[in-house]
Amino acid sequence: MKEKYYITTPIYYPSANFHIGHCYTTIIADAIARYKRLTGCDVYYQTGTDEHGEKIEKKAREAGLTPQEYVDKIIIDAKDLWKSLNISYDYFIRTTDEDHARRVGKIFKKLYDQGDIYKGTYEGLYCIPCESFWTESQAPDGKCPDCDRDLKLVSEEAYFFKLSKYQDRLVKYYESHPNFILPLSRKNEMLNNFIKPGLEDLCVSRTSFTWGIPVSFDPHHVIYVWIDALSNYITSLGYPEDDTLMQKYWPADLHLVGKEIVRFHAIIWPCMLMALGLPLPKQVFGHGWLKIDGGKISKSLGNYQDPREYINAYGVDAVRYYALREVPFGSDGNFSEEALISRTNTDLANTLGNLVTRTISMSHKYFKGIVTNPKVNTQLDHELINQVLALKTIVNEKMNNLKVNEAIEEIMEVLRFCNKYIDETTPWLLAKDETTQDRLATILYNLLESIRICAIFLSPFIPDTSKKILEELNTEKKSYESTGNFGSLETNLKLNEPIILFKRIEATKA
Ligand code: ME8
Numbered sequence: 082m083k084e085k086y087y088i089t090t091p092i093y094y095p096s097a098n099f100h101i102g103h104c105y106t107t108i109i110a111d112a113i114a115r116y117k118r119l120t121g122c123d124v125y126y127q128t129g130t131d132e133h134g135e136k137i138e139k140k141a142r143e144a145g146l147t148p149q150e151y152v153d154k155i156i157i158d159a160k161d162l163w164k165s166l167n168i169s170y171d172y173f174i175r176t177t178d179e180d181h182a183r184r185v186g187k188i189f190k191k192l193y194d195q196g197d198i199y200k201g202t203y204e205g206l207y208c209i210p211c212e213s214f215w216t217e218s219q220a221p222d223g224k225c226p227d228c229d230r231d232l233k234l235v236s237e238e239a240y241f242f243k244l245s246k247y248q249d250r251l252v253k254y255y256e257s258h259p260n261f262i263l264p265l266s267r268k269n270e271m272l273n274n275f276i277k278p279g280l281e282d283l284c285v286s287r288t289s290f291t292w293g294i295p296v297s298f299d300p301h302h303v304i305y306v307w308i309d310a311l312s313n314y315i316t317s318l319g320y321p322e323d324d325t326l327m328q329k330y331w332p333a334d335l336h337l338v339g340k341e342i343v344r345f346h347a348i349i350w351p352c353m354l355m356a357l358g359l360p361l362p363k364q365v366f367g368h369g370w371l372k373i374d375g376g377k378i379s380k381s382l383g384n385y386q387d388p389r390e391y392i393n394a395y396g397v398d399a400v401r402y403y404a405l406r407e408v409p410f411g412s413d414g415n416f417s418e419e420a421l422i423s424r425t426n427t428d429l430a431n432t433l434g435n436l437v438t439r440t441i442s443m444s445h446k447y448f449k450g451i452v453t454n455p456k457v458n459t460q461l462d463h464e465l466i467n468q469v470l471a472l473k474t475i476v477n478e479k480m481n482n483l484k485v486n487e488a489i490e491e492i493m494e495v496l497r498f499c500n501k502y503i504d505e506t507t508p509w510l511l512a513k514d515e516t517t518q519d520r521l522a523t524i525l526y527n528l529l530e531s532i533r534i535c536a537i538f539l540s541p542f543i544p545d546t547s548k549k550i551l552e553e554l555n556t557e558k559k560s561y562e563s564t565g566n567f568g569s570l571e572t573n574l575k576l577n578e579p580i581i582l583f584k585r586i587e588a589t590k591a
Contacts, residue, residue, distance in 0.1 A: 288303075402489075
């Protein structure tokens with residue numbers, strides 16, 4: 082049976098159209114999902130939208146629409162964006178989906194019936210744009226620690242979830258599962274800043290607005306958006322109504338989130354799952370932020386960029402590649418169009434594009450585009466072959482540790498070696514001499530075979546380009562298994578005509 086792999090992104094707020102920061106998480110999750118599929122896993126990749134709450138209600142009112150009309154428009158745009166980025170999600174969940182809303186209602190009722198949710202009065206500081214509550218010690222200046230806006234003092238009758246009851250179990254879980262929260266710095270932050278000072282029971286209902294899932298036994302209350310939102314990871318699998326997909330995919334293997342929402346995923350979510358008697362996700366990874374000029378890109382700060390502008394200007398794979406390669410995964414990084422151009426030129430146009438075009442052109446020029454049998458390999462050839470064959474283990478190790486940028490760099494390193502191999506073996510000189518034709522055939526075979534294998538490894542990251550390269554090679558050998566055997570490329574194949582994979586971009590465009 083295939084190994085299963087369940088990966089999720091956060092479900093984003095459709096309060097405005099998505100920006101490059103949302104693309105960042107979604108592209109990385111997509112690359113991981115594609116990599117897992119390539120290696121033979123049965124993958125369930127889920128993304129979606131978090132559509133309830135006061136902020137959306139307010140935005141819709143400002144736009145003169147009902148909340149449902151407002152979010153429907155944004156969801157069309159979001160799905161179009163994911164299509165243009167080649168995002169291969171298996172399921173797109175919306176919290177306004179009937180199935181989801183009904184199941185969240187049941188989850189809330191179950192927690193209430195078993196005594197994990199109770200009724201009380203809430204008084205506290207609330208940030209509307211971030212939909213989060215803060216204690217006075219967390220926000221001593223009355224400003225939201227995430228977005229620095231003024232917090233609102235709220236007092237209302239509300240339901241509470243007994244978070245405090247699960248504190249000790251949560252700490253024990255962290256101790257016995259050292260890789261549950263990564264990077265480790267985020268886990269320490271959770272323990273020291275939130276858990277050790279003592280978890281307070283969490284307010285999980287609101288009466289100050291109506292755009293949400295009503296509490297079934299007290300419909301004057303709507304369910305707190307984070308309870309609604311976090312539940313998406315299991316309601317999409319049918320919980321609590323149908324066990325089939327839960328059996329197959331739960332627990333999630335990876336919740337990929339931005340660092341600002343780790344605390345919801347690392348504290349509230351595991352406690353909810355413990356209360357429901359369900360296994361906890363295997364890992365929550367909190368990545369860093371993409372910034373513009375050192376500041377956070379965010380809808381609430383208003384420095385919004387339409388990612389399609391970059392896709393239209395430079396191509397989908399240039400944008401994907403940049404998002405995946407530029408920033409060490411986990412750290413913050415700056416997004417700039419200059420860096421995108423420079424990355425595209427050096428890695429995609431020069432290293433990859435040139436190599437493929439040069440090799441296929443030479444094969445056409447010297448062997449009429451026919452893949453010719455290799456003969457004797459020299460020491461340099463063996464060096465190339467060994468590097469190519471080592472990729473499978475290295476890339477696997479890097480991807481399993483979510484070092485996505487390093488996995489890509491390893492492939493690039495091999496491609497750079499291929500370019501060096503051409504420069505050192507000088508095929509154009511060998512071509513002039515009748516006696517070196519076998520040597521020339523060997524070199525071209527080794528290059529074409531290296532390109533084939535690298536193209537397969539690149540497929541999770543730049544799928545369109547990988548496909549184009551394999552089409553140029555006209556090969557049937559596209560499987561992951563075939564990357565373990567140097568020499569799988571069929572001889573006597575007729576290569577297709579060389580194409581330009583990436584044009585060098587002139588910096589004036591930026
Ligand atoms: O928080 N850099 O939704 P959201 C990197 N609905 N990633 C970024 C980013 C940036 N500048 N800006 C956004 C929510 N992101 C909740 C989630 S989940 C049960 C509910 C990405 O629309 C990153 O993944 O504010 C971040 O965590 C997420 O978008 C926040 O999206």
